[in-house]
Amino acid sequence: MLSPYGLDIIESCLTCKMRADRLFCDLPTAALQAFESVKYATAYPKGAVLFVEGQVPRGIFVLCKGRVKLSICASDGKTLILKIAEPGEVLGLSAAVSGKAYELTAETIDPCQVNFVKRDDFLRFLKEHSDACFKVAEQLSEKYNVACHEVRSLGLSHSAAEKLAKLLIEWSSKSGESLKQEPRLKLALTHEEIAQMIGTSRETVTRLFADLKKRQILQAKGSTLVIRNKAALRSLATTG
Amino acid sequence: MSQTCLDCVERSDRVFCDLEPAALGEFDQIKSLETYPRGTVLFREGQIARGIYLLCRGRVRLSVCSEDGRRLILRTATAGEVLGLSATLAGGLYEVTAEVMEPVQVAEIRRKDLLQFLHEHSDVCLQVVNLLSEDLHEAYDLVRAVGLRNTRQVHSHEARPH
Numbered sequence: 001m002l003s004p005y006g007l008d009i010i011e012s013c014l015t016c017k018m019r020a021d022r023l024f025c026d027l028p029t030a031a032l033q034a035f036e037s038v039k040y041a042t043a044y045p046k047g048a049v050l051f052v053e054g055q056v057p058r059g060i061f062v063l064c065k066g067r068v069k070l071s072i073c074a075s076d077g078k079t080l081i082l083k084i085a086e087p088g089e090v091l092g093l094s095a096a097v098s099g100k101a102y103e104l105t106a107e108t109i110d111p112c113q114v115n116f117v118k119r120d121d122f123l124r125f126l127k128e129h130s131d132a133c134f135k136v137a138e139q140l141s142e143k144y145n146v147a148c149h150e151v152r153s154l155g156l157s158h159s160a161a162e163k164l165a166k167l168l169i170e171w172s173s174k175s176g177e178s179l180k181q182e183p184r185l186k187l188a189l190t191h192e193e194i195a196q197m198i199g200t201s202r203e204t205v206t207r208l209f210a211d212l213k214k215r216q217i218l219q220a221k222g223s224t225l226v227i228r229n230k231a232a233l234r235s236l237a238t239t240g
Numbered sequence: 241m242s243q244t245c246l247d248c249v250e251r252s253d254r255v256f257c258d259l260e261p262a263a264l265g266e267f268d269q270i271k272s273l274e275t276y277p278r279g280t281v282l283f284r285e286g287q288i289a290r291g292i293y294l295l296c297r298g299r300v301r302l303s304v305c306s307e308d309g310r311r312l313i314l315r316t317a318t319a320g321e322v323l324g325l326s327a328t329l330a331g332g333l334y335e336v337t338a339e340v341m342e343p344v345q346v347a348e349i350r351r352k353d354l355l356q357f358l359h360e361h362s363d364v365c366l367q368v369v370n371l372l373s374e375d376l377h378e379a380y381d382l383v384r385a386v387g388l389r390n391t392r393q394v395h396s397h398e399a400r401p402h
Contacts, residue, residue: 072380074388082383094373103380126369130362133369137358140372141326147379148304148335151314155386156306199387238307 005045005111010064012036013115022088023142024062024135031129038121043113050091050106050114057095057102059118063087066112067188070104071196080154081196083146084109084189090139096122097136109188154199163198164208165237168218172227185225244268245347248296254320256294256367263361270357271347282323282338282346289327289334291350295319298344302336314382316341322371328354329368 010016013036019025027035039062044050050061053073068085082104085091095102096119117125126133157163168185169178177183189197191205198205212218217233219226227233245268251257259267271294276282282293285304293300300317314336317323327334328351349357358365 072384072388074384078388080383080387082380094376097369097373098377100373100377103377126366127362130359130365133362133365134358137329137365137369137372140369140376141330141332144326144372144376144379145330145332145335147376147383150383151379151386152304152306152312154383155312156304156310 005043007043007065007111007113009041009043009113011041013039016064018064018087024090024132024139025088027129027135028131031125031132034125034129035117035132038125039115039117041113041115043111044108045111046108048108048112050108051102051104053103053105054101057092057099057119059116060093060096060122061091061106062115062117063089063091064113064115066108066110068112069107069109069193071107072104079196080199081193082150090136093136093139094143097126097140160198160200160204161208161211161236162238163200164194164205164212165233167194167198168225168227168233169237181230183227183230185227187223187225243273245271250296250319256322256371257320259361259364259367263357263364266357266361267349267364270353271349273345273347275343275345276340277343278340280340280344282340283334285334285337287334289324289330289332289351291348292325292328292354293323293338294347294349295321295323296345296347299341300344301339301341303339304336311337312386315378325368326372326375329372 010018013019013025013032016025041064044066050068051058063085065087067087068089068091069081070083070085070091071079071081073079085106091106092102094100099119126136153163153166157166171185172178172183175183175185177185191209192202195202195205209218212233213220215229215232217227217229217236219228245251245257245264248257273296282300283290295317297319299319300323302314302317302323303311304314305311317338323338324334331351358368
């Protein structure tokens with residue numbers, strides 16, 4: 001079935017080909033069938049807000065396709081992007097489990113397919129299926145790890161240059177490019193969004209990129225970045 | 241303080257410890273009770289997670305560290321808390337360093353025993369999911385506090401060398 005956003009919607013989890021590769025979705029048949037009966041498959045365009053920080057939790061969102069930006073906000077409107085969620089992740093999990101308000105805002109940055117499960121249905125599902133409960137514990141553990149990493153990076157980095165260098169190294173490692181002589185990165189975020197990931201201003205990010213290019217550490221080829229000098233970038237990531 | 245969880249008087253007030261009799265009996269079998277003096281490091285960030293530490297008595301400081309040795313104190317854990325839970329479940333590295341602030345009694349459970357215990361007791365697994373959710377809420381609050389205020393302020397007030 002084709003949706004208005006050009007997404008090939010996976011209607012049933014039972015026949016989803018991606019399931020085996022995804023931590024939460026790879027459930028035993030009984031649990032999968034129970035999940036199938038409580039989930040709603042929905043499609044969202046780019047820029048849709050799934051939930052807002054501070055809202056009472058309605059349920060969980062399993063990201064099937066597309067990417068979602070997770071951010072937190074200060075009272076003065078300053079935004080910090082915590083993570084870009086990839087397919088397979090469950091969003092709104094800890095809020096739905098604890099009943100406390102969503103801690104983050106989730107906004108789609110691509111057209112997305114999301115499977116939504118109402119909170120009451122989800123809690124009942126977890127009680128009845130210990131395998132799923134275990135997978136939820138694993139997902140929460142992973143999210144906790146990311147949050148600790150973020151605290152360390154934000155609280156203990158000397159400078160914006162150090163944080164940007166760390167972010168670029170992390171991206172190259174995630175894309176499997178880190179072992180190459182000159183790793184390439186597809187820059188999927190704007191300078192404004194990168195600034196929000198490392199807790200600085202858009203102007204600083206633009207200035208840092210210009211500086212890295214001038215020093216031949218980075219080279220831009222369209223929206224692709226080439227890391228020309230890995231050692232220099234690594235040194236920047238540890239010394240600022 | 242009791243040597244066995246079965247006659248511990250504090251149990252009913254503690255989220256993780258308030259287990260059904262069958263689960264409690266089994267938990268009592270797999271735990272090993274230890275006491276540690278002030279200054280002991282229960283685990284260090286970056287170490288492979290060996291298991292969890294259920295804090296029966298005392299206080300533990302949780303912190304993260306930069307490569308150059310500066311430390312950011314996250315919070316103080318108190319009696320009843322389970323430490324090292326997420327790293328143990330994920331089978332990864334401890335995300336934080338846990339250092340004893342005053343003499344503690346801890347019930348230690350090895351990773352393998354914990355995983356088996358959780359597989360056999362789905363009600364405890366649900367309890368663990370609740371605990372992890374609470375931990376995550378606190379971690380996000382910390383991200384907000386650290387990330388959305390002046391970085392210079394954080395450095396001068398909270399980061400200090402080992």
